[in-house]
Amino acid sequence: xxxxxxxxxxxxxxxxxxxxxxxxxxxxxxxxxxxxxxxxxxxxxxxxxxxxxxxxxxxxxxxxxxxxxxxxxxxxxxxxxxxxxxxxxxxxxxxxxxxxxxxxxxxxxxxxxxxxxxxxxxxxxxxxxxxxxxxxxxxxxxxxxxxxxx
Numbered sequence: 001x002x003x004x005x006x007x008x009x010x011x012x013x014x015x016x017x018x019x020x021x022x023x024x025x026x027x028x029x030x031x032x033x034x035x036x037x038x039x040x041x042x043x044x045x046x047x048x049x050x051x052x053x054x055x056x057x058x059x060x061x062x063x064x065x066x067x068x069x070x071x072x073x074x075x076x077x078x079x080x081x082x083x084x085x086x087x088x089x090x091x092x093x094x095x096x097x098x099x100x101x102x103x104x105x106x107x108x109x110x111x112x113x114x115x116x117x118x119x120x121x122x123x124x125x126x127x128x129x130x131x132x133x134x135x136x137x138x139x140x141x142x143x144x145x146x147x148x149x150x
Contacts, residue, residue: 011134014112017071019064021126026060040066040082048089060126061119062087068130069097069115073106080106087117095119097130111135 030037037046037059045062049055066085070076080102089095097115099107116131 011114011136014110014132014134015072015074016132017068017073017128017130019067019071019128021060021064021067023057023060023121023124023126026063026126027056030056030059042083042086045087057121057123057126061121061128064126064128065095065097065117065119065130068128069099069103069132072130072132073103073110073112075106079103087119107132 040063041049041059045059046055049058049062052058063082065087066082069085070079073079084099084101084103086098086100087095088098095117097117110132111134112132113135114133116133118129120127
């Protein structure tokens, strides 16, 4: 029999959040209130979006991620500033979340130490799905593979 092996076990799910944004409606809001992008998004998010021919779907997706993060933390609008939640993209790596200020404090108080983020958009809809996970633990797993018996 194989000796037990310590393995990392995923932490408990603290919360989940999903949000969908109508891209054309978001485009209209940004056209009416151009300064809103500066309040909602970090410099890095705006720079990333502006590299696309049409930055609005990327911004709408990031806005959906911010709202999904609020939902995962069990809070509503006003609990923290939108720009305290940043969607970070490094090279071809999957996007991730970086929290600051009151958003980071809320996550710590809720026991969140890991985020899972999935983003998608079409020409019409931007989607974000967020899972907030608590601390991982170490457990001892016993191999379920058995060899020939004698």
